[in-house]
Amino acid sequence: MNRSRTRLITALSSAAAxxxxxxxxxxxxxxxxxxxAAPAGVRTVTLSVQSWVGAQANVAVxxxxxxxxxxxxxxxxxxxxxxxxxxLSQGRVDAILEDWGHPDQEKLYIDEKKTIVRGGDLGxxxxxxxxxxxxxxxKNPDVTDWKNLDKYADELKTAESGGxxxxxxxxxxxxxxxxxxVKNLDLDYKVVFAGSEAAQITQIQxxxxxxxxxxxxxxxxxxxFNEVPMVEVELPEYTDECAAKDPADIDCAYPTTPxxxxxxxxxxxxxxxxxxxxxxxxxxxxxxxxxxxxxxxxKLTPQEAAKRWIERHxxxxxxxxxxx
Amino acid sequence: MATAQATPARPAxxxxxxxxxxALRDRPAAAKLLLLALVAAVVVPVVHGRWGGGIWPxxxxxxxxxxxxxxxxxxxxNRDSHPLFLYFFGHISNAVVLSVRGVxxxxxxxxxxxxxxxxxxxxxxxxxVRLALTAGVSFLLCGLLGMWVPTMQTLALMVVAVLASVxxxxxxxxxxxxxxxxxxxxxxxxxxxxxxxxxxxxxxxVLVFGIGVPGAVLATVVYAAPPMARLTALGxxxxxxxxxxxxxxxxxxxxQRLLSARLPLARKELLxxxxxxxxxxxxxAVIASVIGAGGLGDRVYQALSSVDVGAxxxxxxxxxxLAVVLDRxxxxxxxxxxxxxxxxxxxxxxxxxxxAAAATAAVAGAGRAADGQVWPDDLTVAIAGxxxxxxxxxxxxxxxxxxxxxxxADLASHFTSGVLNPLRSGLTALPWWSVLLIVAAxxxxxxxxxxxxxxxxxxxxxxxxxxxxxxxxxxxxxxAAVAVTLVIGFGVAVGAARSERLERLxxxxxxxxxxxxQFVYLIPVVALFGVGRAPAAAAAxxxxxxxxxxxxxxxxxxxxxxxMECARSLGATPGQQLRQVQIPLARPSLLLAVNQAVVLxxxxxxxxGLVGSGALGYEVVLGLAQGDLATGLVAGAAIVCLGLMLxxxxxxxxxxxxxxx
Numbered sequence: 001m002n003r004s005r006t007r008l009i010t011a012l013s014s015a016a017a018x019x020x021x022x023x024x025x026x027x028x029x030x031x032x033x034x035x036x037a038a039p040a041g042v043r044t045v046t047l048s049v050q051s052w053v054g055a056q057a058n059v060a061v062x063x064x065x066x067x068x069x070x071x072x073x074x075x076x077x078x079x080x081x082x083x084x085x086x087x088l089s090q091g092r093v094d095a096i097l098e099d100w101g102h103p104d105q106e107k108l109y110i111d112e113k114k115t116i117v118r119g120g121d122l123g124x125x126x127x128x129x130x131x132x133x134x135x136x137x138x139k140n141p142d143v144t145d146w147k148n149l150d151k152y153a154d155e156l157k158t159a160e161s162g163g164x165x166x167x168x169x170x171x172x173x174x175x176x177x178x179x180x181x182v183k184n185l186d187l188d189y190k191v192v193f194a195g196s197e198a199a200q201i202t203q204i205q206x207x208x209x210x211x212x213x214x215x216x217x218x219x220x221x222x223x224x225f226n227e228v229p230m231v232e233v234e235l236p237e238y239t240d241e242c243a244a245k246d247p248a249d250i251d252c253a254y255p256t257t258p259x260x261x262x263x264x265x266x267x268x269x270x271x272x273x274x275x276x277x278x279x280x281x282x283x284x285x286x287x288x289x290x291x292x293x294x295x296x297x298x299k300l301t302p303q304e305a306a307k308r309w310i311e312r313h314x315x316x317x318x319x320x321x322x323x324x
Numbered sequence: 325m326a327t328a329q330a331t332p333a334r335p336a337x338x339x340x341x342x343x344x345x346x347a348l349r350d351r352p353a354a355a356k357l358l359l360l361a362l363v364a365a366v367v368v369p370v371v372h373g374r375w376g377g378g379i380w381p382x383x384x385x386x387x388x389x390x391x392x393x394x395x396x397x398x399x400x401x402n403r404d405s406h407p408l409f410l411y412f413f414g415h416i417s418n419a420v421v422l423s424v425r426g427v428x429x430x431x432x433x434x435x436x437x438x439x440x441x442x443x444x445x446x447x448x449x450x451x452x453v454r455l456a457l458t459a460g461v462s463f464l465l466c467g468l469l470g471m472w473v474p475t476m477q478t479l480a481l482m483v484v485a486v487l488a489s490v491x492x493x494x495x496x497x498x499x500x501x502x503x504x505x506x507x508x509x510x511x512x513x514x515x516x517x518x519x520x521x522x523x524x525x526x527x528x529x530v531l532v533f534g535i536g537v538p539g540a541v542l543a544t545v546v547y548a549a550p551p552m553a554r555l556t557a558l559g560x561x562x563x564x565x566x567x568x569x570x571x572x573x574x575x576x577x578x579x580q581r582l583l584s585a586r587l588p589l590a591r592k593e594l595l596x597x598x599x600x601x602x603x604x605x606x607x608x609a610v611i612a613s614v615i616g617a618g619g620l621g622d623r624v625y626q627a628l629s630s631v632d633v634g635a636x637x638x639x640x641x642x643x644x645x646l647a648v649v650l651d652r653x654x655x656x657x658x659x660x661x662x663x664x665x666x667x668x669x670x671x672x673x674x675x676x677x678x679x680a681a682a683a684t685a686a687v688a689g690a691g692r693a694a695d696g697q698v699w700p701d702d703l704t705v706a707i708a709g710x711x712x713x714x715x716x717x718x719x720x721x722x723x724x725x726x727x728x729x730x731x732x733a734d735l736a737s738h739f740t741s742g743v744l745n746p747l748r749s750g751l752t753a754l755p756w757w758s759v760l761l762i763v764a765a766x767x768x769x770x771x772x773x774x775x776x777x778x779x780x781x782x783x784x785x786x787x788x789x790x791x792x793x794x795x796x797x798x799x800x801x802x803x804a805a806v807a808v809t810l811v812i813g814f815g816v817a818v819g820a821a822r823s824e825r826l827e828r829l830x831x832x833x834x835x836x837x838x839x840x841x842q843f844v845y846l847i848p849v850v851a852l853f854g855v856g857r858a859p860a861a862a863a864a865x866x867x868x869x870x871x872x873x874x875x876x877x878x879x880x881x882x883x884x885x886x887x888m889e890c891a892r893s894l895g896a897t898p899g900q901q902l903r904q905v906q907i908p909l910a911r912p913s914l915l916l917a918v919n920q921a922v923v924l925x926x927x928x929x930x931x932x933g934l935v936g937s938g939a940l941g942y943e944v945v946l947g948l949a950q951g952d953l954a955t956g957l958v959a960g961a962a963i964v965c966l967g968l969m970l971x972x973x974x975x976x977x978x979x980x981x982x983x984x985x
Contacts, residue, residue: 035422036537049626077536078613079615080950081949082951083534083951086400090534159858172949190636196579196934198628198847202855203854206719206854299712
């Protein structure tokens with residue numbers, strides 16, 4: 001018994017010593033690629049994909065061009081927006097191609113830690129708002145002004161909204177002030193979170209099929225508009241003073257945002273052709289929607305959709321390639 | 325319920341007083357309730373006067389958002405520089421990435437033919453020809469579905485996570501198996517780890533390791549190691565006393581006793597532990613896709629975001645196949661332990677193994693030569709299109725306007741306003757102290773005072789965390805879904821227990837539902853039931869049903885045939901047999917089924933946060949999405965407490981009996 005205990009202690013201490021010597025070097029948490037990245041010697045780019053289809057369209061086209069035209073291997077990582085910033089600063093991903101505005105993160109990572117740099121405009125302008133289906137707005141034109149919304153609260157009641165009208169929101173990761181807006185504008189509505197964009201889209205499609213009225217948080221550009229035409233409800237006008245308020249006090253519409261690209265600082269400097277290409281990547285809403293719709297309505301894979309768009313629009317993407 | 329639970333009446337002690345006290349002693353459950361009522365009569369007026377009724381009082385909460393926010397900020401600003409990260413977490417993270425990468429590269433180097441032959445060969449060696457065939461066909465199907473590379477990624481991740489879980493589990497299990505004190509300390513810890521819904525783990529690991537594979541692997545290990553530890557300890561402690569005596573008398577040292585007697589004797593438990601660990605790791609590997617684990621889970625998750633059920637299914641099927649192959653193979657291996665080897669001598673022992681290795685090497689080499697490492701693109705079957713068409717048809721025809729019953733949309737809305745809403749308002753309207761009392765009463769009558777204390781403390785912790793209302797909301801969803809699950813589950817089980825054919829027919833269906841990742845259900849249920857709590861409940865019912873049906877069928881089947889024969893000979897109708905013989909005798913199984921239903925339903929109701937079930941699930945999603953540790957972690961802790969409470973309240977009496985004996 002005694003002998004085995006001393007042996008155990010010897011074994012443990014030698015193991016500890018081994019660990020200590022092996023663990024002497026510092027491990028850099030900022031330099032970690034995915035284990036599924038290509039073997040050494042292959043140039044790899046890792047892109048972050050967000051959950052909405054527009055972001056998938058950007059990424060698919062960039063992926064295809066990086067592969068075919070520039071000879072890179074491309075890895076995709078699916079994440080929510082805020083974790084994606086975190087991953088970008090750590091170098092787990094090299095670029096975010098479509099960001100809808102995250103002032104806190106911009107301040108922390110770009111201004112203070114300098115681990116992320118701006119990659120310029122994507123070329124697409126984003127706008128968030130409240131939308132009602134066109135078939136309903138045509139019958140009730142005054143519904144498009146927020147002041148009249150209370151009149152329609154009864155029609156928008158659902159089992160989930162507890163006696164009030166239902167304002168449907170989507171994924172918790174999206175930028176939203178809707179709870180504050182409903183409260184500050186004193187509306188007879190309840191915000192019901194669908195929990196994910198997929199759930200929200202499915203529900204909107206269901207409503208549309210039956211021509212039922214609904215009121216939903218939604219955004220442009222979005223392919224679903226082609227399938228279910230929607231009209232925006234006018235909220236109190238957006239002003240800079242209003243936007244500067246505490247999030248709980250906001251009582252005006254959402255801004256119109258030119259969507260931004262962001263790159264990992266290290267990658268931006270040493271990323272060679274890939275980073276030059278991603279900085280130049282710039283297309284229009286029409287282009288993006290064309291790809292998005294192929295993905296979402298026609299159920300093509302993002303790769304297939306990107307290939308078709310690339311075949312049709314060489315004039316657009318040729319300008320993104322680095323010279324020479 | 326409570327009184328029937330009581331142990332059979334003991335003979336009154338000699339010279340004992342006859343009277344109400346003796347009667348109470350014969351019915352411990354009633355005695356417990358009476359005692360509880362007495363305590364309540366004294367304490368409640370004081371508590372009520374001090375803090376009032378209704379929802380949990382503000383004065384008794386502790387706001388953790390500020391300190392948790394500080395922790396987040398500290399981690400984010402120190403992650404790249406603090407020694408704790410540089411010298412500890414960083415190395416763990418690197419080790420995980422390196423090992424997963426190593427396995428992945430080996431799998432890719434073997435090529436699809438090599439991997440398939442290797443899987444078949446291993447299955448053949450440990451489990452026989454039939455499973456070898458199953459394994460081979462399953463891997464080929466993964467390739468046919470166009471999912472070869474994601475399958476290999478998931479497999480690489482699984483190999484590393486399962487190995488780490490097994491090592492960790494073995495170490496913990498060894499310690500608990502050899503020392504009583506460690507066993508006592510470890511048991512509640514393992515209990516707790518097993519009732520935790522996996523979704524609640526993700527946020528802390530993301531914060532430390534960032535998104536990606538390291539965090540995913542570590543979360544998986546935390547989730548999958550407990551069964552291994554538990555079964556190892558069980559196996560070691562259960563070693564035959566006679567054998568141990570004999571080995572000791574032969575003068576074996578402690579280590580010799582362990583290596584030559586205890587561990588070999590515990591082989592069956594060890595293999596069962598491995599089996600459980602693999603299954604849990606696989607279910608977690610999918611959930612971990614939310615934090616960027618890649619592989620098949622990621623494909624399912626991405627398909628979800630474009631509302632593509634077909635694509636989700638195409639990625640879900642390989643997961644089911646992997647689960648079936650791994651489950652059956654390890655299970656068969658466990659069954660064959662100790663059995664006489666069969667087949668010609670050439671194929672036994674090390675010769676068989678080297679033959680398997682040679683076959684793998686030959687096929688992998690041939691594959692390399694033919695440049696066939698990655699599954700050929702033109703050899704895939706696209707199932708997404710037809711599946712989506714089928715789904716659309718279903719939705720078109722079932723959503724509204726079905727004669728008599730109404731469409732699924734109406735059903736969902738009736739369920740929400742008729743069951744979920746009243747249940748939720750009822751629970752939130754109950755005074756908080758009465759909820760604690762109910763929990764105490766339930767847990768105490770069915771378990772020991774310890775289980776009751778754990779349950780009450782867990783419930784109180786929810787209040788202290790300041791999430792009483794959303795927790796009651798989640799609880800109402802769990803209760804409603806469990807009720808539906810039990811009604812359907814018991815109904816089907818009674819049928820299956822009667823008819824072998826029905827049971828055989830059900831088995832593959834149950835297998836699929838049990839191993840299919842929960843994410844795959846989410847979109848079809850939204851399409852059928854709309855957004856909200858109803859679809860989450862529906863998904864939970866689908867997920868929990870197989871376990872309930874299985875356990876109940878087995879319980880009803882296992883009833884002593886003599887008792888059944890006796891009832892039949894007395895002229896009992898099938899209904900009477902069921903009510904008066906089978907159900908009372910199968911009581912432990914039924915309680916276990918209830919317990920499993922509760923735990924499984926809770927896990928899915930939480931994921932239902934992704935389709936609008938709100939409450940705690942939504943807050944965890946919100947925490948993950950916004951990197952908001954305060955919200956996410958508090959909600960996660962509340963889920964854990966809720967799970968613990970529900971588990972204790974429905975814990976079958978086996979534990980108490982074990983303690984008493």
